[in-house]
Amino acid sequence: MNHKTNLGIRAVLHTVRKWKKTLLLFCLLLFITTLVLSGMAIADAQEEQSEELRGVTGASFTVNANNGYTLQPVTDEMIEEIAAIDGVESYNTSHWTIVNLYNQDTLMKGTDEREYVADLFYGSGCFDSEYSPLFLSGALRLTEGRHVTEGNSGIILYEGLAEKYGLSLGDTLEIKNGNPGDPLVECEIAGLFEVIADDNDEQATMARPSTFYDYEEYVFVDMDTMSAISAPYTASEGNGITSVDFFVSDAAKLESIVQEVQNNTSIDWNSYYITVNNEVYERISSSLSDTSTLVTTLIVMITVVSMVLIILILFMSIRSRKREIGILLAVGIEKYAVLLQQMLEICLVAIAAFPLAYLASREMAGTLGTLFGKAAENVIVTPQHFVLVTAAGVGLLIIAVLVSCIPVMRMQPKAILSQME
Amino acid sequence: MSIMEVKNVGYTYDNRRKVLRGINVQMEQGKLYAILGPSGCGKTTLLSLIGGLDSPTSGQILFEDQDIAKTGLSDHRKNHVSFIFQAYNLIDYLNPKENVALTSKLPPLPILERLGLTKEEAKRNVLKLSGGQQQRVAIARALASEAPVILADEPTGNLDEDTARDITEILKESAHKMNKCVVVVTHSNELAKQADVICRLKRGELQVLDRISDTPKARNGRRGR
Numbered sequence: 001m002n003h004k005t006n007l008g009i010r011a012v013l014h015t016v017r018k019w020k021k022t023l024l025l026f027c028l029l030l031f032i033t034t035l036v037l038s039g040m041a042i043a044d045a046q047e048e049q050s051e052e053l054r055g056v057t058g059a060s061f062t063v064n065a066n067n068g069y070t071l072q073p074v075t076d077e078m079i080e081e082i083a084a085i086d087g088v089e090s091y092n093t094s095h096w097t098i099v100n101l102y103n104q105d106t107l108m109k110g111t112d113e114r115e116y117v118a119d120l121f122y123g124s125g126c127f128d129s130e131y132s133p134l135f136l137s138g139a140l141r142l143t144e145g146r147h148v149t150e151g152n153s154g155i156i157l158y159e160g161l162a163e164k165y166g167l168s169l170g171d172t173l174e175i176k177n178g179n180p181g182d183p184l185v186e187c188e189i190a191g192l193f194e195v196i197a198d199d200n201d202e203q204a205t206m207a208r209p210s211t212f213y214d215y216e217e218y219v220f221v222d223m224d225t226m227s228a229i230s231a232p233y234t235a236s237e238g239n240g241i242t243s244v245d246f247f248v249s250d251a252a253k254l255e256s257i258v259q260e261v262q263n264n265t266s267i268d269w270n271s272y273y274i275t276v277n278n279e280v281y282e283r284i285s286s287s288l289s290d291t292s293t294l295v296t297t298l299i300v301m302i303t304v305v306s307m308v309l310i311i312l313i314l315f316m317s318i319r320s321r322k323r324e325i326g327i328l329l330a331v332g333i334e335k336y337a338v339l340l341q342q343m344l345e346i347c348l349v350a351i352a353a354f355p356l357a358y359l360a361s362r363e364m365a366g367t368l369g370t371l372f373g374k375a376a377e378n379v380i381v382t383p384q385h386f387v388l389v390t391a392a393g394v395g396l397l398i399i400a401v402l403v404s405c406i407p408v409m410r411m412q413p414k415a416i417l418s419q420m421e
Numbered sequence: 422m423s424i425m426e427v428k429n430v431g432y433t434y435d436n437r438r439k440v441l442r443g444i445n446v447q448m449e450q451g452k453l454y455a456i457l458g459p460s461g462c463g464k465t466t467l468l469s470l471i472g473g474l475d476s477p478t479s480g481q482i483l484f485e486d487q488d489i490a491k492t493g494l495s496d497h498r499k500n501h502v503s504f505i506f507q508a509y510n511l512i513d514y515l516n517p518k519e520n521v522a523l524t525s526k527l528p529p530l531p532i533l534e535r536l537g538l539t540k541e542e543a544k545r546n547v548l549k550l551s552g553g554q555q556q557r558v559a560i561a562r563a564l565a566s567e568a569p570v571i572l573a574d575e576p577t578g579n580l581d582e583d584t585a586r587d588i589t590e591i592l593k594e595s596a597h598k599m600n601k602c603v604v605v606v607t608h609s610n611e612l613a614k615q616a617d618v619i620c621r622l623k624r625g626e627l628q629v630l631d632r633i634s635d636t637p638k639a640r641n642g643r644r645g646r
Contacts, residue, residue: 005515005522017514327510330474331524331562332499413498414466414474417510 007337011344021317025349028313029393032306033357037389038365039299041381045374046295050288051250059251059278060131061258065242065271072271074241079127081265082246087257089249092132093241095125095226098178099219101157103165108173110161110217120178121157121219125226129156129191131247132220138196140215145169145191153222154190160216162192175221177229185228187221251281295372307396314404318342325408326416335409342401350390350397358386423447424602425471425570430480432466440466442625444480448618450569453596454604455616462622464606465574471604472504472572473497484570503566507575509555511547517558518543525565532561536591553584560591564599571595573605577612589615 005013015022063082065072074093083091099121101108109119126132130147134140148154155173162168167189174184195215221229246261248254258274261267318325328338361381369379408416425448432441440463448454448471456464469475470482473494481488489497503524504510511520517538521529533543536557547555556576563571573592577585589612596603596617607613619630 004526005519009519010512010515013519014514323510324512327512328523329495330472330498330504330506330510332495332503332566332568333523334495334499412475414469417474417506 007333007341008344011341011348014341015345015348022349025313025317025346026353028306028310029350029353030357030360032302032310033354033389033393034360034364035302036299036306036393037357037361037381037385038368038379039295039302040385040389041361041365041379042369042372042374043292043295043299044382044385045369045378045380046292046372048378049374050292053251053284053288059254059281060245060247061254061261062243062245062275062277063261063267064273064275066273074244074272078265078267078272079244081267082244082261085257085260085264087248087250087253089247090128090131091244091246092127092129093125093223093244094133095223095230095241097123097125097226097230099123099175099229100178101219102174102176102184103167105174108161108165110214121217123175123226123229124218124220125223125230126220127223127244129220129222131245134215134218135193140193140218141196142191143194145189148190148220148222150223152190153187153224155187155225156191156193156220157189158216158218159192159194162189175219175225175229177232182232183228185225187225245277251278251285254278254281291372307400310397311400311403314346314400318404318408322408322416323420325405326413326420329413330417339402339405339409342405343398346397346401347394350394354386354390354393357389422449424450424485425604426483426486427467427471428481428483430467430470430477430482432463432470432475433478440625441470441477444627446620446627446629448570448602448604450602451596451600452602452617453593453615454602454618454620455613456604456606456620456622457608457613458622460608463625464622467622467627468572468574468604468606471570472502474504501568502570502572503563503568505556505559505563505571505573505576507578509552509559511555511558511562513546513548515547516544517547517550517554517561520547520558521561521565524562525567527565529561529565532565533558536561536564537587552579553581553587556580556584556588560588564591564595569601571601571603573603575606575608577607577609585609585611 063074063078065074079091082088100119101121107119108121110121124132126148128147128149129135130142130149132140135142135147142156143159145156146152146154148156155175157167157173167173169189169192171189172186173189174186176182176184197215248257254276258276262269262274325338329335358381365379365381366376370376411419427444427446427448430441430444431439433439444467456467458464466475470477473482473489476490476494481490483489484492484497484501489501511517512523515523517533518529521533530540530543534540538554538557538561542550542554547558550558556579560573560576563573571592576592577588580588589609592603592605592612593615595601605612605616613619621628621630
């Protein structure tokens, strides 16, 4: 039987019998790891929030027909080609006209009995009404039914108007342009909206500068319906659309997507031009970037300060164990075994501290996240964070032990023991 | 046949102070060597060089005719020599049994008991043992090692007369009965009297005598006149 006190036994005995030092190191590792894990969860929540915000800022670019003598409409082929580009989420156009609505041959009137315009509605043709500026800006909100898109035709109107005429989803109305003799087009009620913004809300009225139309008198129809309504007035090919808004899934990628559209499509850019609409993203991007920088800086600072602190503590610990190292070397223990013992000791402490830090950070991260304006339930410490921190932590600790041991290991055992005596 | 040979060894501190000059001595198994000399003359330095705790500035230390600088000082310390220090140099978080087991695979208790420690003392924290007991643990650690050379630096320096006598006896036995080459640095005439060979170090030079009362046998390797 081998009775030798090998490095493993020495490491365990030191960890157990020098329990005050062990406890100090354990508490330090627990504290630091908990902070780093929480920081990573906050950073992830921040990134998630940024991504989410980038997706909902309504960042878009508009392809416009050139404002020259030979106005070329935006064709369906062009729209399909651009919509197929990666990162383009949806598209819409703003095709507006004045319409009359008929319910069972009765000319419908708005909810407000206004002079001149009481029986006129402001009709918008949409590829996807969800991306209409009025819905995007929050001026209007769909309360029932669905949005109208290509393939999902219908009409969306104000819920108060539907109530006035006893209409509900699925009922059929007839719609026509404002002039006598224009064709009547049948359409089914697909959705109802409520008005959120008031008439004075400047941002909400960005769709059109008209101020005398009430939002309650807006209706939205799919592009096929709009084409049928506008047929007498559309001489050119397609729908006579002169501009289309393309919405991107990530506002941060808007510029590169626009470049791709300009460089990698068959569109003749002498007849069209692009305008970029990312005001909302521009407004929030600097604050998003500031918060991200703050969180990242804090995590880096915590990690760096922690590592410096641990290296200092290990330096002091190694210094106080210089004599022990000298003795071990003098009695013939190899340098690598002395180093491995030190590494093993810190790993034993880390094995206990890291899982506990994981559990602690799962409890704490949410609370810490609220300090950075994050919802507690969005700040989640994941097993991936734990694996990453454990791997990086063990690596850094081993480096710290090596760095701390270098000065002692470079000395001859006699020099170490002489210094100690 | 010598097991250790110090060949023309010199040692200089900080590239200025020459402590040892052209030291030559051969050491055999089964003998107790005592290195004597005034304080600061380089006794402990010489012992450290023989034990591979440091490297000489010039010359060679040979173990079985192999230069220890070439075979490796760490290997020399591990396999060829074992140390007994004046300050005991025990590891404070290991008990006597565990300290002895640092260098040996053999069960440590029999050797500790042979050196006068009880079973209870063998499990106690080393810092709670008396100086004599700690020195016995240090000797046990050296004896338990299978190394053929035992190097002892003032092993009785901090001990009372009775304990010092016991320790001297143990070292003598190690040389004569266990066939070890025991090299002791000492100020003690009592210990020196028990030695088979006396090496007197003075002003960096070594005189080798057969007994403490003898005239010099050799001075730095040369025959005495």
